[in-house]
Amino acid sequence: MMAAIHAARAGASVTIYEKNERCGRKLRITGKGRCNLTNHCARDAFFAHVTGDPRFLYSAWSRFGSAETERFFEEAGVPLKVERGNRVFPVSDNATDVVDALTRLCREAGVLVRHACVEKVVCLDGAFALTAGGKEYTHGAVILATGGASYPLTGSTGDGYRFAAALGHTVVPIEPSLVPLTEIGNICASMQGLSLKNVGLSFRDEVTGKTVFEDRGEMLFTHFGLSGPLVLSGSAHLRPMAKGRYTAHIDLKPALDEKTLDARLLSDFERYRNRDLINAFSDLLPQKMIAPFLRQSGVDPRKKIHAVTREERAALLGLLKDFPITVGGFRPIEEAIVTHGGVKLSEVSPRTMASRLVIGLYFAGEVLDLDAYTGGFNLQIAFSTGVLSGESAAAYLAEKNKEESV
Numbered sequence: 047m048m049a050a051i052h053a054a055r056a057g058a059s060v061t062i063y064e065k066n067e068r069c070g071r072k073l074r075i076t077g078k079g080r081c082n083l084t085n086h087c088a089r090d091a092f093f094a095h096v097t098g099d100p101r102f103l104y105s106a107w108s109r110f111g112s113a114e115t116e117r118f119f120e121e122a123g124v125p126l127k128v129e130r131g132n133r134v135f136p137v138s139d140n141a142t143d144v145v146d147a148l149t150r151l152c153r154e155a156g157v158l159v160r161h162a163c164v165e166k167v168v169c170l171d172g173a174f175a176l177t178a179g180g181k182e183y184t185h186g187a188v189i190l191a192t193g194g195a196s197y198p199l200t201g202s203t204g205d206g207y208r209f210a211a212a213l214g215h216t217v218v219p220i221e222p223s224l225v226p227l228t229e230i231g232n233i234c235a236s237m238q239g240l241s242l243k244n245v246g247l248s249f250r251d252e253v254t255g256k257t258v259f260e261d262r263g264e265m266l267f268t269h270f271g272l273s274g275p276l277v278l279s280g281s282a283h284l285r286p287m288a289k290g291r292y293t294a295h296i297d298l299k300p301a302l303d304e305k306t307l308d309a310r311l312l313s314d315f316e317r318y319r320n321r322d323l324i325n326a327f328s329d330l331l332p333q334k335m336i337a338p339f340l341r342q343s344g345v346d347p348r349k350k351i352h353a354v355t356r357e358e359r360a361a362l363l364g365l366l367k368d369f370p371i372t373v374g375g376f377r378p379i380e381e382a383i384v385t386h387g388g389v390k391l392s393e394v395s396p397r398t399m400a401s402r403l404v405i406g407l408y409f410a411g412e413v414l415d416l417d418a419y420t421g422g423f424n425l426q427i428a429f430s431t432g433v434l435s436g437e438s439a440a441a442y443l444a445e446k447n448k449e450e451s452v
Contacts, residue, residue: 047148047157048432049189049410049439054155056440061185062152063178065163065201069152070145072193072200076425081141084115084429085422086132092426096418097223097282097386102396103416106430109437115429122147133422167209169404172446186446187406187439189399191432194385194412195220206413207388214403216390218415221287222382224278224424228374229271230290236338237267246297247276249284249373253291259283262300272371278383279420281376285386289374296369298331308363315359319352326351330366339365384424388415399435406442408435 047062047069054060062069076082085092089107093100110118116126116134124147125137136143152159162179167188169175174188192206207217229235241264248260259280266274272294284292299307310330318326324347327336340347343365345358354362379385393402394409401407411428418424 047152048429049191049408049436050157051148051151051155051436052433053189053436053440054152054157056437056444058187058436058440058443060156060436061158061160061183063164063176064159064161067161069149069159072197072202073145073148073425074141075197075200076141077135079141080135080139081144082133082135082420082422082425083119083126083144084112084134084426086112086116086128086134092423095421095423096416096427098416099391102391102394103427103430105397106399106427106434110430110433112426114433115426118429119144119147122151131421164205164209167213169213169407172405174406186443187408189408189410189435189439190389190413191410191428191435192413194388195379196222196382196385198380202385202412204385210389210409210413213401213407215393215401218387218390220379220385220387221285222376222379223282223386223417224383224420225281225379225381226268226273226377227271227277227281227284227294228377230372230374233338233342233371234267234271235269237334238269240267240332240334241265241274242267242296242298242332244300245276246300247280248295248297249280250293250295251291252293258292265296270377271374275420282386282417282419284373284376287375290372292373294371294373296371298366298369304363304367307366308359311359311363311366315351315354319350321351323347323349323351323354339369342369383420384417385412386415386417388413391415398438399431400438400442406439406446408439410435 050060050062089111092112096103120126124143126134127137128134164176164178166177167174174185176183190206190209193202195204196202211217243264245265246262247265248257251258261276261279263276264274265272265276314326314329323345324336324340331339343361345362389409395402399408399410410431416427418427
């Protein structure tokens with residue numbers, strides 16, 4: 047829709063082919079229905095959150111960055127607010143307001159929306175033949191802005207990859223990103239439904255020995271493993287993925303160093319010195335976590351507090367600061383927020399989003415081998431590349447029509 051609006055405003059006759067009954071179905075569910083539409087940050091901070099090669103986005107960002115996105119929606123009648131982590135949301139906390147604004151702007155710009163599933167895109171003699179809904183349509187230029195393969199029920203079923211490949215483009219193999227993780231074992235399953243807030247999480251690559259991600263925030267234990275904002279962000283760093291290659295390390299008390307935490311542990315042990323160990327952690331841990339925690343520590347949960355040795359206390363202290371979970375792998379791509387992989391960037395001009403292989407073909411958004419971390423960055427990539435591709439396609443058509451009329 048962003049590409050269509052700007053192409054139409056630049057003078058092109060534009061048609062959106064939309065397989066759903068309404069446009070923006072996936073956009074309506076982003077940010078848990080609130081739509082985190084961008085991140086209120088400067089260019090370098092934005093690029094630091096892009097995986098792969100952020101340099102590809104220099105021109106798109108220069109044309110339409112976070113500030114332009116915020117101004118665009120404010121002028122479209124969608125008041126915005128900035129929350130933790132510079133995340134930008136509609137004041138209404140309603141993603142439908144964003145979709146409605148884009149839909150209205152498409153209509154005002156004269157964009158035709160044809161609700162039909164495109165089955166085939168063919169380039170013939172400088173024009174494109176699209177087969178949609180059993181009918182054939184001809185256009186002078188095409189923008190593939192089909193999204194990736196995550197959340198397929200919203201229409202993102204990977205069609206763009208198929209079209210791009212049929213037109214001669216290389217598609218980097220896709221895999222899930224910003225996705226929950228499975229565990230090896232059943233530690234998480236024993237705590238399913240438990241949400242932890244203000245914890246530290248890091249991921250260690252057991253092959254290289256390096257920590258590939260580290261942050262604080264909120265996470266969730268599930269029947270299959272790990273989820274929640276911290277885990278989704280961290281998942282983007284776990285490449286290449288292999289069973290058992292990565293270990294999640296949870297710091298349950300990141301605000302306390304070991305010395306301070308040990309003093310706290312000693313204080314609690316003194317208070318509960320005549321009780322069983324399992325009854326002495328209610329001030330430190332959520333109830334649902336105590337039994338699995340002690341099982342992991344190897345210390346008898348029925349041992350009396352006054353009988354706990356210094357070595358056992360050290361083991362408990364160490365586990366509070368480093369609770370490990372071995373990662374099994376990614377959950378299915380259907381559960382991912384975005385898709386990693388897509389149309390190879392070296393085959394696309396970063397200055398225009400035009401194909402280097404097929405004249406008149408353009409790309410925008412998640413169909414490209416571009417993705418970023420959570421926080422509004424992926425939608426901003428869609429908006430930035432959408433605007434640049436729309437204006438570039440319109441400029442191409444204008445020049446083409448000018449040459450044909452001479």
